[in-house]
Amino acid sequence: MVEHRDGGPRRENRSAGRPKSTPAGAGQRERARPSAKSWRQVQPARRAAYTVLRAVQEDDAYANLLLPKELDRLGLSGGDAALATELTYGTLRRLGTYDAVIGLAADRDPATIDAAVLDALRLGVHQLMSTRVASHAAVNESVELAREASGSGAAGFANAVLRRIARDNPGDWLTRVADTARSDDERIGLESSHPVWIVRALRRALVAEGRGEELDDLLDADNVSPRVTMAALPGLAEPDGTRTAYSPVGFRLRAGDPEPLVRGSGGTVRVQDEGSQLAALALTRLAPVETGEKWLDLCAGPGGKTALLAADALAHGATLEANELVPARAGLVRKAIAPVPLEVVVHERDGRELAEERPGAYDRILVDAPCTGLGALRRRPEARWRKQPSDVAELATVQAGLLRAAVGALKVGGTVAYVTCSPHLAETAAIVKQITEELGDAVEELDARAVLRRVSRGAIDLPAPASGAGHAQLWPHRHGTDAMFIALLRRVR
Template identity: 45%
Template sequence: MSDRSPRNRAPQVRPDRVRVVAFQVIRQVTAEGAYANLALNKALRDARLSGRDAAFCTELVHGTLRWQGTYDAFLARSVSRPLADLDPELLDLLRLGTHQLLNMRVDSYAAVNEMVTLTRSELGQKRTGLVNAVLRKISQRSLDQWIATVAPAADSDPIGYLALAEAHPRWVVEAFNRALDRGAAAGQAVASGVLEQLLVADNEPARVSLVVRPGLATVDELVAGGATPARWSPYGAVLEGGGDPGRIEAVATGRAGVQDEGSQLVAIALASAKVDGDDANWLDLCAGPGGKSALLASLVGDGQLTAVEPLKHRAELVRANLRAIPGNHKVLVGDGTKPTWPAGSFDRVLADVPCSGLGALRRRPEARWRRTPTDVVELRPLQEALLDSAITSVRPGGVVAYVTCSPHPDETRAVVDAVLGRRDDASLEDARPLFPGVPDLGDGPDVQLWPHLHGTDAMYLALIRRS
């Protein structure tokens, strides 16, 4: 934003409306557990913010939430009492001010004064002195200077340094490092700079990726609407400058949708795997909200997709995604770990299991601070049960795609190895040939996509064949 922007002029008595909206959204996320993207989209509509105001508000919200842990480390050096003793709404306001001072092109004097005005409006006059003093301390150093002051030494504790410098919890950085090091010497990801590349990519906002429903729309239609073809997916396109996907007719009519390219690639891989004999009955075992279901239903041809989702409201989302697609496809509300169909009923099964979501941190800025290692541990039994059910549900000779939107080793290969270790009727196959043209897929046989290598969410796929 230009330094001549109205936001860098002397603050008015009333708080800046965009900052008010941003602060209120941040409070919904931190205090009420709201999802940032959903809360922000609603707030922008309600406040009728568009153009530069909407972009400014989006960066205030997403940036503050993304860098929250790092900013807390800086604030801990700038506040005279423990951060835990601060009222949560005051801490959120300080984080919002810190983001403007260290990571946005906002004049420091204007940023501090705007935040003091916002404090007076939202929290009362008595909080303004503390906000003014703390943010002026923050403004005395640049982001790099604060990192050099607070972070562990990079040579003695590279994981700790990267965690603070790139705004990821340490346990997440450690998990990513383990995943990147798989098949290589321990510490290779750190030494080569690959781990840092991943963390940097994780802090870049994800592009708006679109997918056509094969047979209903073409990529050319999306291109005519202002998108550019995706790099890897034959059915994908990207809105490079962002904007509302609904303005493209194919998206508005359900003949195309919004879906990360990584999600497209794992669904296409399952549909492309060789299957001998019948190939008319496909199953999506964990279907909500239905993006992969819609792509699979478009690819099954004259066959039928059965989509299973335990939550009724998410099952309705699946139905909405399938509505425009011809065929007698089914949506069942039920528990995928307790099949209501006979064993071996399906030719292909997608098990896109619930996971920590650590592979989608670009688009869910709050998730990195909301998730904990306990979440990974608690999800493991469900992931194993769903994969076990998926293998039982596929016929001999059929294939299962075990998919997670997480690169955490305990949610990916460890789950596959644990389940296959208990069974003698299924085996892991090399999935890499199912991603034609996509580079850097590792040593296999499973596939891990990465933001820094592929520009996608960190989707994982293991291809399993029932014997």
């Protein structure tokens, strides 16, 4: 039986506890610098992907931050860069399924396989099961990577496992993997490569709005790279491409790399998920802005939404302050808003303290709260394996504290937008319910879905939750956005 943590692959050092007598893959660790010959044998795109996989497993690196550096270091661009990206992201996303396949093909728990060899196997399995790469290339280069990592014994082991996997088609392996599941949720987790606790959390969120039947589509969407969406800062730039369906400032490039357009625009055009655009605009456009309104972005780093708030504040004569707990991220906020000619003070504080010190000060506050990020799994390929159910409870305390403090910092009649890029009910509806119950008739929840329908360029499918609450939930499979949650609370006394 393949061992999983909640259906996901184990992340502990896979060498630990490995039986000394196990054969190949296990280890003689004849690790040495790759020979000139082996450097020739492994394509740079595969080598880049493998390097990133290793760093993600060993150093807790983030693939989306490390991969561009690795591409740069190896001088990869165009098709090679695209291949390296697909191999890295695809392998990381599908790790749960691939480890289960490897466990069956090797007839041993993947946790007992040398970690560096296991990563080489995962890269090979991804190519065999999910790409059109020729199987001899997928097998040979992964075997070479295993050899470099752990010697000829490991190469023999990797060769045997990958050839066994290559013999049958991916559908057969998926059926075998599904047959190992002890429950329906575990089966769904293994097939879709999601930890079981995340499968359940996503299902609960969909069921809450009467759309439980969309779960498979959502899990599939998590395994596909999102299309790049751009935002044109209102009043400072115009959408320059195919317009997106919902955001009035969103568009897609006709083709190619967004970087030259971003640079050429002086930062007034930027890459931004359409859901993030809508979340910011739901606050700035929920009602006409009165000149002199005071706005605050309480959890601003790295500043994507701050830039949109700043542009709308500038256009309508409002003022804006921003705050971010982590100084390095506060620096990113300053950079993000630099293209907007508006004076914005960026505080570096715990948002709860900052807001508590300013009772009744603001007309509009954005609380884009720190969260598990379960709504952005498609763009953070390793995140699903890193997050733990215990993270949710810890974050919920901070989220409730930030929202409570933000409401206190509103003027009477002012509005806070509570936003997360997670659809987990404990981080979304439960936080809003807790704070509205706590504050009683001091706050009212506005109809965020109606606001979004007004802001949106086109019709937007936002079912009402059975609870009757006013929030809006966006979804990757339905809207093509990250799963952003948006609730609007108005202070009424």
